[in-house]
Amino acid sequence: MTTSAAAPADLTELYADRIRQLSGQARRAGADVVLISPGPDLAYFLGHSVSSHERLTCLVVPADGAAALLVPTLERPGWAGTPAEQLGLTIATWTDGEDPYRALAGLLPADARVLAVDYHMPAVHALNTRAAVPGSELTLAGEAIGQIRMRKSAAEIEALAAAGAAIDRTHARVGEFLRAGRSENEVAQDIAADIVAQGHARPDFVIVGSGPNGASPHHMASDRVIEPGDAVVVDIGGPMPSGYFSDCTRTYLVAGDGPADPDFPAVYEIVRRAQAAGVAAVRPGVPAQEIDRASRQVIVDAGYGEFFITRTGHGIGLEVHEHPYMVEGNETTLEAGMAFSVEPGIYLPGRFGVRIEDIVVVGDDGPLLMNNAPTALVTVG
Structure with missing residues (x-):
């Protein structure tokens, strides 16, 4: 899903700018990282969103540092040619039988403790992510995301x-x-x-x-x-x-x-x-x-x-x-x-x-x- 009829180069810059804005909102909200699940928020920030059902897909946007994307291995082909690749994001994968939350923890900044999740993240993913990051706490990222999304281009x-x-x-x-x-x-x-x-x-x-x-x-x-x-x-x-x-x-x-x-x-x-x-x-x-x-x-x-x-x-x-x-x-x-x-x-x-x-x-x-x-x-x- 794309959100603009702009040329690909323009789209890449559009999504890069949205991610930069989200990093800034995370800092202002006191969050170390924002975690985004498949759904309208992911489509907004990456121009693409594929449901991974019960499997974990997550966009990681630190307050400071580079964004990354975690997807199930079987879903990786569906991200070929999307803005996520054009942005040069690290796209990490996990395979059935592995612990996706450990894989996600490996993409977070080492000192990340305040984890802000979007409104669409299932509780099973949010709570298991918290468990995988000792000493972490969950907050909601919906208000920070809304500050960006409600201003239409x-x-x-x-x-x-x-x-x-x-x-x-x-x-x-x-x-x-x-x-x-x-x-x-x-x-x-x-x-x-x-x-x-x-x-x-x-x-x-x-x-x-x-x-x-x-x-x-x-x-x-x-x-x-x-x-x-x-x-x-x-x-x-x-x-x-x-x-x-x-x-x-x-x-x-x-x-x-x-x-x-x-x-x-x-x-x-x-x-x-x-x-x-x-x-x-x-x-x-x-x-x-x-x-x-x-x-x-x-x-x-x-x-x-x-x-x-x-x-x-x-x-x-x-x-x-x-x-x-x-x-x-x-x-x-x-x-x-x-x-x-x-x-x-x-x-x-x-x-x-x-x-x-x-x-x-x-x-x-x-x-x-x-x-x-x-x-x-x-x-x-």
Whole structure:
């Protein structure tokens, strides 16, 4: 997996710079070394990530000194020609029957005692690594890694824009799939197929929450048959071939003799205004929590504050949820290039839910929308 369309030489320098930044973050965090497992962090720092299942694969990034990579011998051919080789990293191997943790300990600085592991490292690997290094302690590297990953480059923003445009195309077709008499599962299957048809590598999630099911933010889909007048929350997304994710939500009204719940139109308009307020608040220098406050205040003022039960947004990139988070208490200062969702909602138990979500990038002067599907209420079916 690569994260840029740049030429190979440019990619090599890109990953070298990211590793240098991580070494600096390790020093600032008081860690002697950062250990990274297969997953989005490894893809970010090396442009390549292969699952080694229960076997240990690990990128070693010391606070001071050269980075190295440990892979199972049987996985070594899969790293041929990747940026790991182009960077000139030491690529050590271990073979089944050998102790991988002893092999990993041999790649660490001799005095390394504070071992920072990424959020994706299985506990079995983290704890066995600690056991292999006498006197060591484990810390989490996720915050240090997040400080680097949440600042998107121009190529990453381009990838997010492509993902946003692709998921917009699927939302534009929802009216073909969503209608009374079909089950949520049937609608979800058609949407999932279209997500791939529009250019995604796969659908990662397809939430179709009709009527009272829409009041559960992560309902996914069920055998419930959609009825005329239902409000239906459709939250969809997935990774593009670039590895970068889409995530976009719209709430639709199924045609009938009007909404099944007479309060739905007014609640929808409150959420639409709340989402617009959150987007409008995005600019460099604003604390992340202010985006949550801007959206939340609209809903609180309308008397529905207790039914806004989620944060307002989450970062996005090589993961659908990553730093920074738009939530009360997060004082991270927004900077140009940060990317995240703005997705306020109102969830009325037993009745319906409304959520509107777009991905926004912080521009030099304000918000840059990665999604351009209309936010006005759409009636389908």
